[in-house]
Amino acid sequence: MTEDKPEAVEDGRAWIEIDLDALAHNAAELRSHMPSGCELMAVVKAEAYGHGSVMVAGRLFEEGVKSFAVATAEEGILLRESGLDGEILVLGYTAPENAGLLRTYRLMQLIFDVDYARQLDETGCKLQAHIAIDTGMHRLGIDFSDLTALETVFKCGNLIIEGCATHLASSDTLDSGDVIFTCGQIEKFESTISALKTMGFNTGKLHFQASYGMLNYQNLRCDYARAGIALYGVLSHDEATAVRPALRPVLSLKARIAQVRWIGAGETVSYGRTFMAAAPMKLATVCAGYADGVPRQMSGNGGMCVVHGHKVPIIGRICMDWLMADVTGVDHVQPGDIATLIGSDGGAEIRCEEVAAAAGTITNDILCRFGIRLPRIYKGRKPEGAGR
Ligand SMILES: *Cc1c(COP(=O)(O)O)cnc(C)c1O
Numbered sequence: 001m002t003e004d005k006p007e008a009v010e011d012g013r014a015w016i017e018i019d020l021d022a023l024a025h026n027a028a029e030l031r032s033h034m035p036s037g038c039e040l041m042a043v044v045k046a047e048a049y050g051h052g053s054v055m056v057a058g059r060l061f062e063e064g065v066k067s068f069a070v071a072t073a074e075e076g077i078l079l080r081e082s083g084l085d086g087e088i089l090v091l092g093y094t095a096p097e098n099a100g101l102l103r104t105y106r107l108m109q110l111i112f113d114v115d116y117a118r119q120l121d122e123t124g125c126k127l128q129a130h131i132a133i134d135t136g137m138h139r140l141g142i143d144f145s146d147l148t149a150l151e152t153v154f155k156c157g158n159l160i161i162e163g164c165a166t167h168l169a170s171s172d173t174l175d176s177g178d179v180i181f182t183c184g185q186i187e188k189f190e191s192t193i194s195a196l197k198t199m200g201f202n203t204g205k206l207h208f209q210a211s212y213g214m215l216n217y218q219n220l221r222c223d224y225a226r227a228g229i230a231l232y233g234v235l236s237h238d239e240a241t242a243v244r245p246a247l248r249p250v251l252s253l254k255a256r257i258a259q260v261r262w263i264g265a266g267e268t269v270s271y272g273r274t275f276m277a278a279a280p281m282k283l284a285t286v287c288a289g290y291a292d293g294v295p296r297q298m299s300g301n302g303g304m305c306v307v308h309g310h311k312v313p314i315i316g317r318i319c320m321d322w323l324m325a326d327v328t329g330v331d332h333v334q335p336g337d338i339a340t341l342i343g344s345d346g347g348a349e350i351r352c353e354e355v356a357a358a359a360g361t362i363t364n365d366i367l368c369r370f371g372i373r374l375p376r377i378y379k380g381r382k383p384e385g386a387g388r
Pocket of ligand 1: 211
């Protein structure tokens, strides 16, 4: 006699929910703020900031997005194998030994160095490429003033240069020093591009905006805007931007409560006994910890979760697999109930920006930690062929 294997429920312990309709809304909202002629390049690196790159890119393609950016060739290959069409730009380093993969999977490679260009060229693979021009970020790219190096790249016979890009270092604030610096970066980029054109090169599609550039410098002409974090409906931090689009958070993080019990005044909670109850307290032990991506730095720093529509504090140190919450003021909390760590429940909300602030970091960092052992549950319309 064969016995059917029981299937695990996805929302049995801790999970993330991804609202694909919110994602589509954000894409439309961002596009409505883009200058005419500029197309959205969806940045779906790091599993689309933890949201699942195959589903995110698949749905965005159906919304008319035809251009994607990833950090690694492997991320691009995953998308191609899922059936994704359109352009895929690899923003990160691909070893020249893997040039054949770029070719086979029609991935465009960002070229950031003249020696790197030569190495790729010598592989003999015809490769589509964009050039990264460094205008002051000093992370990656050929210096804007080095026209000789740029000319060498354009003359690499096996590299088909289809675009040029730069990256802004401080477009996320409107402090006057940062604005001056950002405008300087853009001027450098534009002057280099016009010099290259004068030299007779086709600089192709031009792009320099990421989310914050789009929101703080929205009228600059360009061919692509490389939107990452804003597409996921959050901003990196709470600082105001010039344009405030009506974005909807795409990701929620939820977990079951495993145990509920009372502790007495003077009793402590979790490792290191950093928290002591001043009065009798009802504690809920939640099935989520730092191994699930809940930042441990949030311990004792204002971290909250939502239980039955009430925002309650996380108490004591966050453990690898657990965290404890003070649910003294919430009636009828039982094991099996849901605690929301990011997202809303019953009218109360915890935004990813709050979690990031409590952890002393930005939302980008928080979002891409999820997913090692958390199932993703997709809500809203899934792309055709999904489950792909
Ligand atoms: C990650 C990345 C982006 C997207 O940045 P967001 O701030 O998330 O929009 C854009 N461009 C480059 C080069 C990147 O590495």
